Amino acid sequence: MVKELKFKPLDELSYEQALQELEQLVNTLETGENDLETTLLYFERGQTLASHCISLLDQAELKVDQVIKGDDESA
Numbered sequence: 808m809v810k811e812l813k814f815k816p817l818d819e820l821s822y823e824q825a826l827q828e829l830e831q832l833v834n835t836l837e838t839g840e841n842d843l844e845t846t847l848l849y850f851e852r853g854q855t856l857a858s859h860c861i862s863l864l865d866q867a868e869l870k871v872d873q874v875i876k877g878d879d880e881s882a
Contacts, residue, residue: 829856
C-alpha cells in the first residue's frame, strides 16, 4: 500500500528547492527499500522535477541572452 505522499506544487518551488527534492528522491530510490507503487510515484515526481528544473534553467538562459543583447545594442 502506498504511503500518503504530499508534494509541494511545482509553481511554488524555486530551482534550488526542486533540485534538492530531486536529489532526495534519487537517494530514496537508490536504497531500494520502497514498494513498487511508491517507487513509481517517486520516479514520476522525479521526472516532473527534472523537467521543471530544465524549464527554469531555460528561462534563466533566455533572460541572460536578452540582457546580453540589450548590452550589445546600447554599446
